[in-house]
Amino acid sequence: MDFRLSEEQEMLVATVRRFVDEEIMPHEEMVERTDQVPPELRQHILQKSVEAGLCAAGMPVELGGGGLDSMGLVLMYRELGRANMALQYAVPRPSNILQACVGEQREKYLYPCITGEKIDCLAMTEPDAGSDVRSMNCRAERNGDNWVINGTKHFISHAELSDFVILFAATGVDQTARGPRKRITSFLIDMDAPGLVRRDGYHSVSHRGYHNNILEFTDCVVPHSQVLGDVDKGFDVANDWLGATRLEVAASCLGRCDRALELAAEYAAQRRQFNQTIGSFQGVSFKLADMEVQRRAAELLLYDAAMKDVEGRMTDMDAAIAKLYCTEALAFISDEALQIHGGMGLMSDLPLERIWRDHRVERIWEGTSEVQRLIISRSILRPLEQGN
Amino acid sequence: MKVLVAVKRVADANVKVRAKADGTDVDLNNVKMAINPFCEIAVEEAVRLKESGVAEEVVAVSIGDKSCQEQIRTSLALGADRGIQVETDANLQPLAIAKLLKAVIDRESPDLIILGKQSIDSDNNQTGQMLAALAGLAQGTFASEVVLEDGHARVTREVDGGLQTLNLKLPAVVTTDLRLNEPRYASLPNIMKAKKKPMDVLTPEELGVDVASKLTMVKVEPPAERSAGIIVESVEQLVDKLKNEAKVIS
Numbered sequence: 001m002d003f004r005l006s007e008e009q010e011m012l013v014a015t016v017r018r019f020v021d022e023e024i025m026p027h028e029e030m031v032e033r034t035d036q037v038p039p040e041l042r043q044h045i046l047q048k049s050v051e052a053g054l055c056a057a058g059m060p061v062e063l064g065g066g067g068l069d070s071m072g073l074v075l076m077y078r079e080l081g082r083a084n085m086a087l088q089y090a091v092p093r094p095s096n097i098l099q100a101c102v103g104e105q106r107e108k109y110l111y112p113c114i115t116g117e118k119i120d121c122l123a124m125t126e127p128d129a130g131s132d133v134r135s136m137n138c139r140a141e142r143n144g145d146n147w148v149i150n151g152t153k154h155f156i157s158h159a160e161l162s163d164f165v166i167l168f169a170a171t172g173v174d175q176t177a178r179g180p181r182k183r184i185t186s187f188l189i190d191m192d193a194p195g196l197v198r199r200d201g202y203h204s205v206s207h208r209g210y211h212n213n214i215l216e217f218t219d220c221v222v223p224h225s226q227v228l229g230d231v232d233k234g235f236d237v238a239n240d241w242l243g244a245t246r247l248e249v250a251a252s253c254l255g256r257c258d259r260a261l262e263l264a265a266e267y268a269a270q271r272r273q274f275n276q277t278i279g280s281f282q283g284v285s286f287k288l289a290d291m292e293v294q295r296r297a298a299e300l301l302l303y304d305a306a307m308k309d310v311e312g313r314m315t316d317m318d319a320a321i322a323k324l325y326c327t328e329a330l331a332f333i334s335d336e337a338l339q340i341h342g343g344m345g346l347m348s349d350l351p352l353e354r355i356w357r358d359h360r361v362e363r364i365w366e367g368t369s370e371v372q373r374l375i376i377s378r379s380i381l382r383p384l385e386q387g388n
Numbered sequence: 389m390k391v392l393v394a395v396k397r398v399a400d401a402n403v404k405v406r407a408k409a410d411g412t413d414v415d416l417n418n419v420k421m422a423i424n425p426f427c428e429i430a431v432e433e434a435v436r437l438k439e440s441g442v443a444e445e446v447v448a449v450s451i452g453d454k455s456c457q458e459q460i461r462t463s464l465a466l467g468a469d470r471g472i473q474v475e476t477d478a479n480l481q482p483l484a485i486a487k488l489l490k491a492v493i494d495r496e497s498p499d500l501i502i503l504g505k506q507s508i509d510s511d512n513n514q515t516g517q518m519l520a521a522l523a524g525l526a527q528g529t530f531a532s533e534v535v536l537e538d539g540h541a542r543v544t545r546e547v548d549g550g551l552q553t554l555n556l557k558l559p560a561v562v563t564t565d566l567r568l569n570e571p572r573y574a575s576l577p578n579i580m581k582a583k584k585k586p587m588d589v590l591t592p593e594e595l596g597v598d599v600a601s602k603l604t605m606v607k608v609e610p611p612a613e614r615s616a617g618i619i620v621e622s623v624e625q626l627v628d629k630l631k632n633e634a635k636v637i638s
Contacts, residue, residue: 007461008579014422014462015573053576066576 003303009075012068015052016079019091023048024083031209032354037086042161045090046116055092056114059099064114070244070309074251074302081255085358086209088252089158092116097166097186097241100229109164109188121162123153123215124238131371133168134182134235138217140169147187147227149195149220155365159198159213164190167217168234184234188226195220206361208354244309246319249366250302250326256355257295257326257333263352264288264337284340291333298329317379324372327362334359389536391434391443392498394489395427395463397456398509407608414509414608423459426504428466429564432571433534434502435467442536445469447496451488453477457587464582465574471587472496476599478592484599486518491595493523498559500541505530505563516563526556530565 005013023045031037049055058073059065068076080088094113098120101110112118129136138151149169159165165188172183189196201212229237265288268279278284305322308314334356338345345352363369399405399414400422408415423431437443448463450456451474460471474488493501506513520527528534528543532551535542541556546565556562574582592599620626630637 007458008583010458011462011465011574011579011582012576015576015579018573051575052573053578057576061580067580068576 003300005075009072012072013075013079016054016076019048019052019054020079020083020088024080024087027087028084028351031084031086032348035208037090037209041087042090045087046092049091050116055116056094058093058096059114063099064111070247070306070314071303073244074247074306077248077251078255078258081252082259084209084354085207085252086211089210092119093248094120095122095166095241096244097122097228097237099241100186100237101188104225105188105228112163118163119158119161120164120166121156121159121213122166123156123159124168125155126152127154131368134184136168136170136182136184138167138169140171140185140187142171142224143221145224146221147224149187149189149217149222151217153215153217154201154212156201156213156215157210159191159215160200160211162191164188165196165215166228167215168238169217171232171234183232185231186228186234186237187222188228189220189222193220193222204361206358243314243316243319246323246366246372247302247306247309249362250298250305250322253326253330253359253362254295254298254302256359257291257298257330260330260334260337260352260355261288261291261295263350264291264333264340267341278340287336287340291336294329294332298326301325315379317376320367320372320375320379323366324369324376327359328369330355330359330362389437389443389500390445390447390496390498391437391500391502392447392449392493392496393427393430393434393463393468394485394501394503394515395431395448395450395456395459396424396504396507396509397421397450397452397459398424398507401425401508407610411607411609413605421455421458423462424504424507424509426506426508426564426566427459428504428571429566429568430502430504431463431466431468432569433562433564434500435572436569437500437536438467438469443500447472447498449474449489449492451476451480451485460587461582462574464585464587465579466572467578468585470585473587473589474592474595475589476592478599479601479605480599481601481603482512482514483518484597484601485515486522487597488592488595488599489515489519490522491597492590493519493559495595500536500558501525501561502534503561503563505565516561520561523561526554526560527562528554528556528560529563531562532565532567534562534568 027041053066057066057068057076061067080091098110098113113120124133126136126138138153140147140149151169167187167189168184169187170182171185173180174183191198195218197216199214201214204212268284268288269277271278302322305314305318308318338352338356341352344350347353399416400420403419405419406415431448434443434446438446446468447470448460448468449472450460457473460473464471472492503516505516516529517527528541528545530546531543532546533544539558541558541560541562543554543556543562545552545554620629
């Protein structure tokens with residue numbers, strides 16, 4: 001077992017770290033204060049990311065992407081994760097699922113996303129379909145060469161910046177032994193398609209400047225050529241390409257664990273009370289020890305999953321463990337870091353306040369902690385259950 | 389035209405270094421290492437010369453144990469074409485480095501040699517000057533601008549009194565100051581390409597250089613800790629303190 005990074009990986013980390021320090025960090029406070037990323041700044045960061053080759057870093061080199069494998073991506077997202085989410089999302093990371101594009105779809109959607117000219121968003125969640133995503137009500141009905149789409153999606157991240165949406169909609173129902181089961185198809189829909197209305201979403205406690213949206217489809221007609229993958233096989237497409245997004249969340253949480261721990265350690269070593277640094281009190285120093293242990297464990301679990309993914313042997317459980325542990329480690333570490341800072345930790349003048357605020361969504365999106373535990377426990381029990 | 393750049397592996401500029409407990413050296417155990425910032429500026433300058441069509445090849449040289457290959461690899465990722473490592477475990481002083489670089493120059497015959505003006509670890513600021521003297525080449529140290537034309541290098545130097553411009557006949561040795569350029573990030577595609585670029589490994593023996601040092605480092609100790617300053621209430625108080633306490637004015 002060797003967890004040392006290769007020379008390339010070290011260089012990648014150095015490049016991304018410098019990119020974050022120089023292009024992103026200086027704007028953080030402004031975005032936190034205004035809840036907005038000015039369009040020209042977003043364009044500037046995008047342009048810089050293209051120059052640094054970080055745009056679409058996870059797409060294969062043959063398609064014009066950066067060609068990073070899962071381990072490289074995890075390292076990159078860990079560094080990007082240190083910074084404000086809205087700003088680091090100006091570095092384009094088109095959904096992997098776009099690799100399922102064929103023919104003209106590639107020209108129209110895949111390639112422009114890889115060059116940073118177009119931005120995609122993904123619409124799965126609905127007001128009545130969260131973790132139970134297959135219960136979605138948004139439906140698409142075939143009408144000759146077209147599909148007619150009706151329904152509402154919400155919590156759609158950065159749709160306000162996107163040129164098109166990768167939509168998941170129900171296209172039928174199968175009767176199974178366990179009851180009716182919806183068939184899902186994935187579509188590529190331009191944001192200016194007639195019948196599609198985007199509305200601003202809700203105001204989240206986490207990730208200022210990174211907005212969610214509501215998408216309403218009312219008799220939205222799209223040609224059959226907009227189907228991504230095969231009809232009724234939307235979840236197959238999703239399973240093929242979206243498994244690793246949990247590692248992305250895990251990695252960005254780990255990046256914030258790094259930053260919170262750095263801030264806490266620095267403060268504990270400098271802040272003086274009762275004529276000594278507060279780090280010399282066991283109550284504070286043991287917190288730091290526990291935080292470091294959790295960070296190390298999170299790192300190992302994440303790297304383990306990523307390396308398995310590189311070798312094509314990552315299981316659903318591996319990704320779930322990494323996502324669960326890294327997001328919960330961030331909850332613990334950001335909370336303890338704040339405790340070490342005392343009252344000052346709560347003030348928006350320090351970055352800790354937002355790291356603590358931002359952590360909350362991480363245990364919810366990309367599958368809640370409970371869903372991850374469900375996946376893990378099922379993976380343990382299923383082989384032992386009778387009849388399997 | 390060929391440009392040779394020397395790069396040194398040093399403790400990362402953001403790291404707070406400590407002396408070893410026994411005072412024999414700086415403690416580099418588990419310390420993050422990086423390319424010396426002035427050397428990085430040298431690489432950037434060479435790569436820019438290549439990009440502008442003035443230079444055809446950029447060769448990065450580092451001297452040290454195997455670990456300095458990391459800094460050569462970083463230089464390759466920044467755009468250098470190939471690397472040379474002179475492998476030695478010896479603790480080298482500037483004169484030995486200059487002799488080794490001279491031997492490399494004899495083999496490579498570059499038209500321009502760019503070095504950092506100094507390294508941030510030992511701050512000697514000697515290697516470039518010694519190299520120029522040993523090789524009998526013109527030197528332009530502390531460069532803030534380098535322009536190549538008609539077999540000459542016009543080097544603007546940052547000197548105490550302002551800026552001095554020299555016209556050097558090539559081949560020449562240039563050492564970089566902080567404001568010469570702002571080094572780029574190694575881009576992802578170049579990082580990927582770096583591994584495939586050639587790197588030769590030479591030894592001091594092959595180069596016929598005796599690296600034994602006549603200097604011995606006696607002791608390394610941290611600078612004396614300074615106590616915190618105070619904020620004075622008024623100019624009068626400041627003048628009074630400078631006169632009567634610090635006794636620096638009368």
